[in-house]
Amino acid sequence: MTEYSSPLPRSPLLSVLRQIGNTAVTLLVTFIGLLAVTFIISRVVPIDPVTSILGERATNAQIEQTREALGLNDPLWQQFAIYLGDTLTGDLGTSIRTREPVLQEVARRFPATLELATLATVLGVLLGVPAGVIAATKPGSWFDQITRLIGLMGYSMPIFWLGLMGLLLFYGHLGWVGGPGRLDAVYQMSYDFDITPYSGMILLDTALNGRWDMFANAFSHIILPAGLLAYISMAYISRMTRSFMMNELGQEYITTARVKGMPEYRVIWVHALKNVMVPLITVVALSYAYLLEGAVLTETIFAWPGLGSYITDALMVADMPAVLGGTVVVGAAYIGLNMLSDLLYRLVDPRARA
Amino acid sequence: MSGLITWLRDPNPASRMQSRLGQSYLNWLRLRRNPLAMIGLCITLVLLFAALFAPLLAPHDPITQDLGRRLLPPLTAGNLLGTDDFGRDILSRILYGSRTTLYIVLLVILTAPVAGLIIGTVAGYFGGWTDIALMRLTDIFLAFPKLILALALVAVLGPGIENAVLAIALTAWPPYARVARAETLTVRSSDYIAAVKLQGAGPIRVIWGHIIPMCLPSVIIRVTLDMAGVILTAAGLGFLGLGVQPPLPEWGLMISAGRKYLFEQWWVATMPGLAIFIVSLGFNLLGDGLRDVLDPKSTSK
Numbered sequence: 001m002t003e004y005s006s007p008l009p010r011s012p013l014l015s016v017l018r019q020i021g022n023t024a025v026t027l028l029v030t031f032i033g034l035l036a037v038t039f040i041i042s043r044v045v046p047i048d049p050v051t052s053i054l055g056e057r058a059t060n061a062q063i064e065q066t067r068e069a070l071g072l073n074d075p076l077w078q079q080f081a082i083y084l085g086d087t088l089t090g091d092l093g094t095s096i097r098t099r100e101p102v103l104q105e106v107a108r109r110f111p112a113t114l115e116l117a118t119l120a121t122v123l124g125v126l127l128g129v130p131a132g133v134i135a136a137t138k139p140g141s142w143f144d145q146i147t148r149l150i151g152l153m154g155y156s157m158p159i160f161w162l163g164l165m166g167l168l169l170f171y172g173h174l175g176w177v178g179g180p181g182r183l184d185a186v187y188q189m190s191y192d193f194d195i196t197p198y199s200g201m202i203l204l205d206t207a208l209n210g211r212w213d214m215f216a217n218a219f220s221h222i223i224l225p226a227g228l229l230a231y232i233s234m235a236y237i238s239r240m241t242r243s244f245m246m247n248e249l250g251q252e253y254i255t256t257a258r259v260k261g262m263p264e265y266r267v268i269w270v271h272a273l274k275n276v277m278v279p280l281i282t283v284v285a286l287s288y289a290y291l292l293e294g295a296v297l298t299e300t301i302f303a304w305p306g307l308g309s310y311i312t313d314a315l316m317v318a319d320m321p322a323v324l325g326g327t328v329v330v331g332a333a334y335i336g337l338n339m340l341s342d343l344l345y346r347l348v349d350p351r352a353r354a
Numbered sequence: 355m356s357g358l359i360t361w362l363r364d365p366n367p368a369s370r371m372q373s374r375l376g377q378s379y380l381n382w383l384r385l386r387r388n389p390l391a392m393i394g395l396c397i398t399l400v401l402l403f404a405a406l407f408a409p410l411l412a413p414h415d416p417i418t419q420d421l422g423r424r425l426l427p428p429l430t431a432g433n434l435l436g437t438d439d440f441g442r443d444i445l446s447r448i449l450y451g452s453r454t455t456l457y458i459v460l461l462v463i464l465t466a467p468v469a470g471l472i473i474g475t476v477a478g479y480f481g482g483w484t485d486i487a488l489m490r491l492t493d494i495f496l497a498f499p500k501l502i503l504a505l506a507l508v509a510v511l512g513p514g515i516e517n518a519v520l521a522i523a524l525t526a527w528p529p530y531a532r533v534a535r536a537e538t539l540t541v542r543s544s545d546y547i548a549a550v551k552l553q554g555a556g557p558i559r560v561i562w563g564h565i566i567p568m569c570l571p572s573v574i575i576r577v578t579l580d581m582a583g584v585i586l587t588a589a590g591l592g593f594l595g596l597g598v599q600p601p602l603p604e605w606g607l608m609i610s611a612g613r614k615y616l617f618e619q620w621w622v623a624t625m626p627g628l629a630i631f632i633v634s635l636g637f638n639l640l641g642d643g644l645r646d647v648l649d650p651k652s653t654s655k
Contacts, residue, residue, distance in 0.1 A: 026493075033494035037503070041510050149390075152642070156582055156634035158589050161609055161627030164616055168624075172617045293499035297590055311502065312594060315509050327499075327506045334499045 019346050027339050034331045038324045039083050092325035097317055102325035111200025113306030117291040119226040124233030125284055132241025137268055147238055154235030163301035166224050178221035180303035187214050225302045233287040240283045248272045278349045285341030289334045384647045391643020397636025405452040412446035416603045425619045436621045447603040448629045454604045458519055458588045459581060465523040467573050470530025475561050478538025496528040508596040518597040522587050530573055537569040575648055578641035582634035589630050605630045
């Protein structure tokens with residue numbers, strides 16, 4: 001006999017609401033933790049912010065005045081509280097290099113990264129899920145072995161080198177794709193003047209404006225970096241799909257379905273896959289979050305004007321407000337996606353609600 | 355030799371050492387059956403060999419420049435893999451670069467898993483608020499984008515090999531803490547721990563002498579699987595100019611130097627990248643095989 005701890009079944013809505021509450025608290029704590037780290041980093045910077053504003057030849061009185069104005073004489077916890085408040089209200093400081101608010105610059109750059117990571121994730125799912133399913137139905141077959149090897153190679157490849165090799169082969173030798181950047185130089189001017197930027201994502205905007213010639217050009221530029229990132233995410237997705245699928249195919253309801261005489265393709269692609277989708281949500285969200293970050297090196301190689309290249313460019317000139325502002329935004333997106341996947345998982349799978 | 359094998363396979367070992375060695379021998383036999391894992395082991399051994407004997411193996415000095423012989427293609431007499439933009443032999447630089455890579459990997463292995471072990475076992479052993487505080491900290495670090503955090507840290511600390519190691523280690527410890535805590539929870543309330551405590555052992559002694567040894571196997575598997583990731587991150591930092599500084603040979607840095615000549619002298623960027631790829635593939639294959647052998651949970655296929 002099973003003992004029930006509570007006599008009444010708990011309302012599923014209530015338990016979901018509680019999950020959301022818990023997740024929100026965790027989200028907040030993690031985000032404050034992220035800000036604490038960036039705050040500590042910004043305080044141990046060897047570059048003195050006062051000198052960088054006033055220059056080397058400031059008088060002591062000027063230095064003291066600026067320190068006071070910047071709040072550097074306040075106790076640390078007070079400085080942190082101010083930093084916390086500023087960040088939460090969207091003030092990420094001012095870039096030293098361009099003298100523009102960091103938030104504004106980051107907002108301008110973010111769509112490019114989002115577009116790249118989204119396309120890569122979509123491609124990764126389209127390739128990785130079927131590959132993982134087929135590998136799981138024939139474990140040990142040549143297909144399984146090759147998928148596994150291709151996956152392991154994806155894990156072992158430095159993405160920046162893969163990018164260079166891709167450019168060398170597909171752009172330099174074969175000429176199949178556009179080179180670095182989001183558009184050919186010819187189109188860049190007319191993009192700036194003729195296109196209404198609805199989303200900042202080039203494929204979407206050119207399509208919405210009906211400029212299909214420009215869409216084709218943009219596509220030829222994005223397909224190589226997106227394809228390479230998709231390879232990395234495919235390696236992860238196909239591996240996880242395979243192991244979830246193997247687990248599912250061992251369940252009793254699968255045997256029942258087979259005994260009933262259901263065609264094998266229906267057993268695999270309808271019954272089993274439906275249940276595999278639940279844990280896959282988490283995997284896809286994680287790989288999406290990883291791509292947002294992994295785009296840093298890819299963007300550097302492909303001169304892609306996204307967040308990653310923004311951060312690395314700022315690094316080269318020691319523009320710390322820009323580096324830390326970018327870090328906070330990527331970190332927040334990463335944390336948010338992590339939590340969202342957790343929440344989705346609990347919503348979809350009744351067993352995880354507990 | 356056959357005497358040794360009989361001794362190893364003895365079903366009734368006479369000492370603790372014999373039993374342990376016998377167990378390792380059986381694991382080795384299982385690992386040997388996995389061809390991919392053996393390829394991984396060979397690659398790892400070649401890396402160790404290259405790093406140890408770089409001065410003997412390298413045909414040229416890795417740093418001395420020879421501007422008369424710059425950008426020579428591969429298979430030139432005397433320069434098997436060609437030369438770079440300063441006329442330095444690429445093969446020699448790759449061989450010496452394996453030392454840098456191994457140095458970084460070793461330093462990370464000596465710091466991150468140790469920190470993770472201590473935090474995880476302490477959290478698991480004491481429980482309560484200690485556990486909540488430490489695990490919350492771990493979760494926060496786990497939720498961070500690793501590469502970005504490493505970039506920001508190196509940007510602040512200044513570029514260099516030690517700072518790169520510190521940045522990688524600071525972002526690599528949380529998974530070890532998780533693993534160690536889970537293992538600690540399973541042994542914490544067992545009888546042998548209670549017996550040690552009754553003998554008057556303090557928490558430090560219990561954790562150090564009786565809990566950490568139980569966590570080691572799972573941690574070692576994770577270390578092997580993480581090695582490739584450490585190599586890739588280190589190469590990425592080097593590529594961005596934030597790791598090892600020129601003229602020292604480091605693979606990531608060599609790729610970034612070859613970027614300028616990508617379309618005309620392709621080998622300058624290609625060769626060091628191949629080295630990174632082969633070495634991390636080796637660690638991945640070996641780690642995969644080791645996990646199948648050492649971790650009974652994952653073998654149920």
